[in-house]
Amino acid sequence: MSEIRAPRGTAYTAQGWPQEAAKRMLMNNLDPDVAERPQDLVVYGGTGKAARDWPSFHAIVRELDALKGDETLLVQSGKPVGVLRTHEWAPRVLIANSNLVGDWATWPEFRRLEQLGLTMYGQMTAGSWIYIGTQGILQGTYETFAAVAAKKYGGDLAGTLTLTGGCGGMGGAQPLAVTMNGGVCLIVDVDRTRLQRRVDTRYLDVIADSLDEAVSIALKAKAERKALSVGVVGNAAEVFPTLLANGVAIDIVTDQTSAHDPLSYLPIGVEPADMAEYARTKPEEFTDRSRVSMAKQVEAMVGFQDAGAEVFDYGNSIRGEAKLAGYERAFDFPGFVPAYVRPLFAEGKGPFRWAALSGDPADIAATDRAVLDLFPDNDPLARWIRMAGERVAFQGLPSRICWLGYGERDKAGVRFNDMVARGEVSAPIVIGRDHLDAGSVASPYRETEAMLDGSDAIADWPLLNALVNTASGASWVSIHHGGGVGIGRSIHAGQVCVADGTALAGQKIERVLTNDPAMGVLRHVDAGYESHSAGGVQIPMAR
Template identity: 60%
Template sequence: MADETEPKVGRAGARPVRAPHGTELTCRGWAQEAALRLLMNNLDPDVAERPDDLVVYGGNGRAARSWADFDAIVATLRRLDDDETMLVQSGRPVAVFRTHEWAPRVLISNAMIVPEWATLEEFRRLEDAGLTMFGQMTAGSWAYIGSQGILQSTYETFSAVAAKRFGGTLAGTLTVTAGLGGMGGAQPLAIAMNGGAALCLEVDQAKITRRMRLGYLDVQAQDLDHALSLVLAARDERRALSVGLLANAAEALPEIVARDVPVDIATDQTSAHDPLLYAVPDLSPEDAADLRVHDPKTYVMHARTSMADHVKALCELLDRGTEVFEYGNGIRVEADLGGFKRAMDFPGFISAYIRPLFCEAKGHCRWIALSGDPADIAVIDAAMLEEFVDNESVTRWLRLAARHVRVQGLPARTCMLGYGERARASRIINDLVRDGKVRAPVAVGREHLDSGSVASPYRETEGMLDGSDAIADWPVLNALLNASSGATWVGVQHGGGTGIGRSVHTGMVVIADGTPLAALRLDRVMTNDPGSGVVRHADAGYQRAVEFAAEQGIRMPSLDAATEEESWTTRP
């Protein structure tokens, strides 16, 4: 018997979409079942921002192009065989082909546009014509898990800030930021977990309420005076506290600067990647809605002017000694287009804090319990704590996560693991499934934000040592390699994070179902996928990546032509 009744499929407002739980299959195999459950999980009302509109996060990142396409994807997954592959073109299932058991069950491409036409205006025209959709990063590739997914990378980023500037802790510091949506909603808890006080500006009351309900935000302030009294008291007492304020950052941040508030760290995670999504303070909601539909060019002009004011305030804080960084939403380039020419004076978070980790392929691995049972995550946590007992950063995070991370939709965990570690973790998970220690198979994957899977000159590949910021061969090679290595599904996408025309990125998922074949697929993918990140950075000239590739036996004939023949004939 099934553990749960099968969820209804359709418009989330009338019939909420929730992933099946339990151990009974609704598809012909666990690979297909996993794809179906994660697709539905993306639209779970506890996970998605606007499930009625198929929008998962990021303002306009969708799981499928239309409800008819969603229904067709679900129907196809339910009858897909173990040697067939479904092709999904920008959220629409377009074909099923006979392949083989090692091939991915699903291949996804979202919003890929020929470069000369890769503009927001052309994308909107194509989207309005029903020809494409924006997949953000993990929305259109069916791997979004709510703030439980982004929390660790946010935590690690602020931990890196603490190590760089504040003696390893944010205790006694004040961070001011904005945006409490699907990505930004992790900021207040991540800052508090590092010991700091956080003031988080947000224009949408529903998002503030949601973050408080999910335990990511401590309190909402009545106004700016109240907010500042709360966070400054916490700062002075070296007490962790997160405060939300209903306000527009383009207005509130200049006021904070004018008041000479002692801000230690400042960043932003508003939906700046698409100016139509940025809330303009001098427009009423009615006027804004009308302009978005009838005169989008004028709205974009207003939005970029507001972003210029927003970023100007950040630069004024920078001049006062505040640690300022862009959190990858493209606001600097939009502010530059709005006329503020100092917008690039502060760095993006990858170049500032994360790139040394990328040289050793350290990134955010994730596992999702398809059973829907949080006890499965607890079992895996315990196994990982034992396996990585000598890795203080991993064990610290897993203990923090067990206390602070609340389940949204299917239970999941993220963990920063490097080359070799991801394959070890995957073997452990597959063995737990094989031995019946977890109730059902587990989906294993990673963030799109990873060392070898993104070309994004304003974020992941900003300021590459060799100037290769915009070279997009790397994510494409990463996707091809993952498909060849046995990933269960692979997605190639355009525009996530920083917006249309500014990034190409890829993701993958592999299913641990306890079988010997799954063990082989997991080992191949979870070795080769991070390995491509080491290669990408070694090729760009990062000495640590060059050394690490040699230490790990990753063959790179381009680095040493003298040993090319040996490297291709001798397996390490």
């Protein structure tokens, strides 16, 4: 397999920009600068794929090139299964990944079907072709740590030490997110290459040679109130308890090992080199052992909380796995959403990301300026956009992410479309988001944990979200199961719009980027949350 990179520039082979955009974003997901294991079609999250297999990938590309402006391609768990005639307001691609009927929504059944070649794990933006590298998670992580700082440390993390595990595709954003907030971060990963990769991309400052060295570097920086991130090789299930036992002065504790999939978390006593083979040949035994190890790590996290630290689950289901291993206090610390993010969701605020199909970083610089111009009073947004411009190295097609709410996203989208029309950027802009959004997900261990009305597990909302985006003019729409928390634990939807500068695209973008965040407002108002945005949305039973 030769390397895949999205075509750049304004010459294209598909029958229209929306189709070309889908093709480029699929390819961009597999760019070696973007994907974790492009040769296996894995984009991020250990197993999150962009297409089911190589024949499926090539068939999707071929179909996208041939697809007419009133046709729609159907993708079933990474495989193209049909092309149907629809109409020009309809999405060009409809995607459903990893979905299983409830009683069969288990890892063993999923793996059985995956091995039969009948499904794939789509994660969130992997199988829906809008992953933009670690910037996506960096921004969310930055927001989360900023919220921790605001809640407990007067607005910044100077003089605090954060402990976390897992420096992979998503977790690798943590050290930079902490230092951007002025704090010190100690990050543990079993795999040195993962740490090294983050050093190479300036997300991580140093790798220590031992745990002792790591601790002394970290404590020194903390004492000097310097922003610094330190990586150390080790198993979090061992390192976390050791640090707790040694009484190291840690202020904030979280984790982003790939605990959502027990076959991706290294159990204590297993060599990293033996992991893949062991997980493949004895999945049940491996699962039992990794869960027991996770329970050890979670027990230490609860210990840190008992000792006064700010502890939260960062959306990888580690509490759920620890509970399965029999650790009763696993859910003693909260998920990050109820702890920090929910008030934003109630305003339809969530991840708004875009990429420049030209491949030209100047196009993103232009859109950055447009966003600063559109929302002059939003200080945190301005801080992020400026810092991102300085510190974020693009991966694959140049891209940007920030959080915008109801009444904001449509303005930004329409502005981008106007910029394309006027030639202020050199090619169309793709606008999408993560599935971790205000109204697009049901995930009782993460986005919908501890809803006010107890509606955590109700999955009507993400399905309505996908239907609404399909009915509003999105270019591609997806419904996924599992995502970051694993099989049986979430259902979520994604949408992507293409700003190609046409009037039709402008209308579609205005509708989609109004209705998509509106779903967040509706969902949260229905659950009893206050929303300043509720007045702008038509809510029948609230009239």
